[in-house]
Amino acid sequence: MMQGNPFVVLPCVNSIKLSNAQNETKKMSKGQCYNGEGLKKGTWSAEEDEKLISYIRDHGEGGWRNIPEKAGLKRCGKSCRLRWVNYLRQNIKRGNFSDEEEQIIIMLHASRGNKWSDIAKHLPERTDSEIKNHWHTHLKKRLIKNGIDPVTHLPLVSSDSSPAEPKEFDPQEEFNAEKHWPQGSSTSPVSLDLPSSSFNNPITEITRDETPLDNRSLSCKKRFERSSLLNKVAASASSFRNFLSTSVEGTLRSPTPSSSLPNPLSEHMFDANEDLSTSIDLSIPHNEFSQYLEHFNNNEDESENIGGYNQTLLISDVPSSLVYVDMTNCGDITGWSSYIPEHTSFLYEKEQDYYKFF
DNA sequence: AACAGTCTCAACCGCCTCGAG
DNA sequence: TCTCGAGGCGGTTGAGACTGT
Structure with a gap:
């Protein structure tokens, strides 16, 4: 770390390129x-x-x-x-990055790559240069350490492993396996080992399962995971690649969907709601998204009731035209919405089982 | 204490984009 | 439509601080 006085005039070591x-x-x-x-x-x-x-x-x-x-x-x-x-210039935030900021960076990097200025737009007080430096000096190494390719945001494949074959999804099996996720495993979800002051259990995963979505959507959503919402999104970000910039990453909605929405997917969605009724109530009046996360992680009862984990629906492998966004009934998710300003009200195309629950 | 290796990040380099003429 | 230049961007560098031996 540069500890020296930034105002010390140093001798110009580099030769000055003089124009002729x-x-x-x-x-x-x-x-x-x-x-x-x-x-x-x-x-x-x-x-x-x-x-x-x-x-x-x-x-x-x-x-x-x-x-x-x-x-x-x-x-x-x-x-x-x-x-x-x-x-x-004014309004530049210096110093350590918060957990939340790091999550945002990881998530956005997964979707946009090294578009530092673009990423910086979601962290208004940080400069692209600072974000870039932080990525290279901290986040990239952390991902690699935990077996995640910092470029693709997918698990690093060990040389002696064969490509993972699709298997039938068993929520119980996966749940049990998650209790002992080995870091960097080529066949298991990978912990990002993200710093955790506000995330009590920053377990995250990147699923390698390539099972078609319609085979697992409803059963998967019964799985229980305690990782934070944003952690979840960050870990899932690879699936949002080429998608995030033009759409939204998941459906964030309260347990009671608005019946007023002219939503052709409503039937499918409301079927899902028989489980979604146990979802987190995003109307909890937290002023900041970070507060919401903290609340979520500190509230065991609530976190254990996230059967469907519907607020982190992973919309993967879906053409951007099929994005469904329903922010209408969300509570105060100020932080989130400011990070992902591309959020729009709602958009849908056709009836299809395109939600991927995990 | 001295040295070497590593880490951090401010600054630079060169390419790209876009608007003006 | 083309050219040019200012501003913007991302990759790279290297000085200084830190850490280990």
């Missing part, structure tokens, strides 16, 4: 700072920071190319922009 005379008369080539002599590189000094802050305070952002000269800085415009955007 021709470059000074030409527009800069792609991506290069071009205004020539004496460009400083390396760590910014407090004096430089103050100059940049002062200038932007008076003149606003933009026109980065001209800012160095106007602000009296011997930096290239891109360097100024980077310094401002990542470190000097």
